[in-house]
Amino acid sequence: MSGMGRRRFVSGISGAVAGAALWQGFTPGRASAQERALALTAARAVRTAGTTLEQAATPTGDGPYKRLVAGPGWPLVVRAELAGAASGRDDRRTGLASFVQFTDLHLTDTESPVRFEYLARFNDSAHRPQEALTVRGASSLVERVNQVRQGPYTGLPFSMVMATGDNTDNHERLELDWYLSVMSGGRITPNSGDLARYEGVQNSGSAQYWNPESSLQDAYKAKGLPHIPGFLGGAIRPFDAPGLRVPWYTTVGNHDDSIEGSLPDLGLLNDLYTGSRKVEGCDDATAARLADAVLHDPGQAVVLLSKLLTGGGAIRTVTPDERRHPFTPTEFAQAHLNPAYTGPGPAGHGFTQDTVSSGHLYYTFDLSDGVLGISLDTTNRAGFADGSLGTGQLTWLESVLKAHSGRWYDADGNLVRGGSDGRLVVLFSHHTSSTMGNLLPDPYHPFEGRHGGDELVALLQRFPNVVAWVNGHTHTNQITAHGHAVPERAFWEINTASHVDYPHHARIIEVADNRDGTLSLFTTLIESAAPYRTDFTDTSDPGLAALYRELAYNDPYATPAARMGAAADHNTELLLTKPAT
Template sequence: MPAYSRRQFITGASAAAAALALSYGPFASAATRDRALATTATRAVRTAGTTLEQVATPTGGGAYKRLQSGPGWPLVVRTDLAAAGAARDDRRTALASFVQFTDLHLVDTESPVRFEYLAQYLDSAHRPHEALTVRGASALVERINSLSGGPFTGTPFSLVMATGDNTDNHEQIELDWYLSVMSGGAITPNSGDPKRYEGVQNSGGSAYWNPESSFQDTYKAHGFPQIPGFLSAAGGTFTAPGLRTPWYTTVGNHDDSIEGSLPDLGLLNSLYTGDRKLEGCDDADAAALADALRNDPAKAVALLARLLGEGGPVRQVTSDPRRLPFTPKEFARAHLNPAYTGPGPVGHGFTSSAADSGRLYYTFPVSDGVLGISLDTTNRAGFADGSLGTAQLNWLESVLQSHSNHWYDTDGHPVRGGQSNELIVIFSHHTSGSMGNLLPDPYNPFEGRHDGNALVALLQRYPNVVAWVNGHTHQNQIIAHGHAVPERAFWEINTASHIDYPQHARIIEIADNGDGTLSLFTTLVESAARYATDFGDTSDAGLAALYRELSYNDPYATPAKKIGTPADHNTELLLAKPQG
């Protein structure tokens, strides 16, 4: 990759600029923000199309907020793990530039295996905008296609990595939508009867937003609009442009289990493809089922079966064999289908061996001198959180050793190893703090499981591991690991989902500063959808805009928490360069 060595700002002002960016926060004055944005602009190659330029901002005094363009978020320089050299912008050489998508949650909203009636207890059970997930994801693809490269190095993206929960209920039809969004093609985001919508949003139930009806449901009490034709437009066929950049997939718990929480042992397949959909239950049963989903998957399955058997608001829907869940082997095999190759690579990280074995972890080149490792942190025993099996942990250590010329053993003693010393970026769905699910995997019951602390400890033994990129929490958060020993430090970069507001993806650039440090630039991006909405516009563009605004107004969501702090947004993460 080319070296970018521009005189971007006065050398003596570098420390002051870093301090200014760090001082920017949610209560900073407009003048402070504007100075930080001006400093950011002098350091960037370009800011257009990113949250460095503009950010969706709520406006209005009512319960339902409209969105408009607001000031961008400045770069925050984080020196938790290394000092910022004064002249690093003049010496910088780009090493890698890529994009992270995460938690797209493409939803079959008409599926019988959904728990929409639990929204008051589990905010992910139902979202008012979920009929638009496929169009929202396609608008995100449009945004990435419009960008020529990273904002701080200008380097074109080598790849897009989707770090899990690409589907919502690991149905084959949802997987088809995901692969089509990424590779391009015609998509009809509708299941069952292709001529009508058969989900909860035209049920007349007060617990759901009924967008086409004048009925005053709970959501309309929060200011949600009536939008004639919304559901038929949302389920209509459209053409997704597909990425122009090679892309890869990491598996998440929603790609692996029922609603991302219940073990899929094949016991509910007839319910998936059947013609009965439960649309509600009383509050006591809803609370019990929500608790069981969090704490006792077996109890949750039994309670769900009872609710369906006892009647209640059960709706007759059109059965659809495309709703059948996929196995890990089928997940890998679908990626190998030539219809979904798009810009490549063939298999998008998965090989014929993965399709035969169901082993969904692999390595791939991020760029020359930078290796990517995609992990499978799901646990098929159920529950949302994850862990690693012993076989995968041992495989990971063997890969780290083969791509490192030195590391530390478990007692902290230095070890010399292989000839190469590539920089390494780890990708997974789960974060270090959400890998505490140590239940035995029912498909490998005698294999040990390992938590996030074990993975952090392993990664810190390899100085050339520079970043761990993940999702799952639906929250922007960046964590520094290894403050005490610079050579054993790395950054954990967690990005919010693209289903819950703020619906972000993240650009990550790695650069050598020529002074013994690396900079990892992390820049958040929104979809290409316009900010302004028109309740009378159900075109593709109009629906993409509504997707963002409706997500902000979801009464069960917590956007302020998920957005994160300025130190989790657009950042320059300093790190000591590994010595080889």
């Protein structure tokens, strides 16, 4: 059957189960609940291939190191907290938009002197055994998008990909070049310093780190991580990134804006970035103090780091590299305008010469006909991982929403009718509503007020045409309904896990009009194009991309189960009342 015929075949739960027998080769009475749910999911979709509706990585084995295999897909979960799910909507549905979200790629220069790998036991993001493969892993995710090409429920081709921040790990110019090349395509050498060799903690000989090419019985091998000859040589080997075949846009994140995503960049460590002295270890007491300072006292963190560099830590000499110089927000926007990175467009990927001149890394764009995209800058250059909005940006956002809304509510709850027919709005940011509590003054705009997540939610609920807020930062899959009490003022917040920590997800999002007074937002998770099974002797590009995923699952300091989210945060149909015009 065609995709449309398949949807018409399913006219209710009983019909779906009957359809499942035809599609999956089993009878309803003998099928498990999961099999029935997967069969209904497949019957409602146009196409599930290449998504987690079809199959998903699944750990297996009894030892400390788990291998990954292709397991059953995850069924669609219908969430009707904000609007009812009327029968027959599959037959009436019209697709309005189909796009993909990448988030938290964290393309990492693992040999950089400004890294804190020795803090991993206190902060799991300080070092990951898989991080030498971030660039290849991201390129494999691009391959998956190029293969899937369309939304599984509307069948609409993807109009764009949005990367919602932390595109780089330590806001280095080299990492930014890797990101832009992964997205647009080109030759990449994922190495820094001496391009003929790797100079980082994973060949340090320290038992504190996983030394994959060495027979040293380090702390990671004690937890089951394997010995992989040729791993680092493969990791730094040049390769050709295919680049996306659809337009793409960028939202900025805290790791694109500050030192290790936490410390304010006031230019004090520029010489350390590009120099030859790399701290690879320190005593436990100092590590504990520094880990706490990175999270709570940036000034003290800089003091402690300076002490380590003057004799308090284990120092390794690495090859200096000017390409490690940190970029400014202006340079971040300017790099996107380089014609070498235009790829499938648009020129600037959301940023313009006006963006460069103003330093305002927020903008609007046409997501599709009738749907407006808004990208925000929720970073705070005062440091710390969490974010907020400046008053100027919040005022700008309100003016944009008014300009594209046929009706809205004022701050007192009174309905106001505008001059526009209204467009649906999808908002993008790096931070979530619950991680926008960093209200410290921006040191570059010290007299401007800062505004948190609750204030932003309240603003968005004044505009009925806001249907979704898509974000990252938490490295966790979580979907939240906002506005249960007043359906017209409700929207969905869609938070997706990272592509550096397991589960390595990106998300397809489709907006559809059910033609019954409701909208459906379909959210479908995808994994990279890498094989599920790994081979420790395979250091080809696909083999390394497969290892990237499996090593992330086995990171002894990570919490993959917590980041996975629940079934209601994975593949979903989110119902919403269609805003009146």
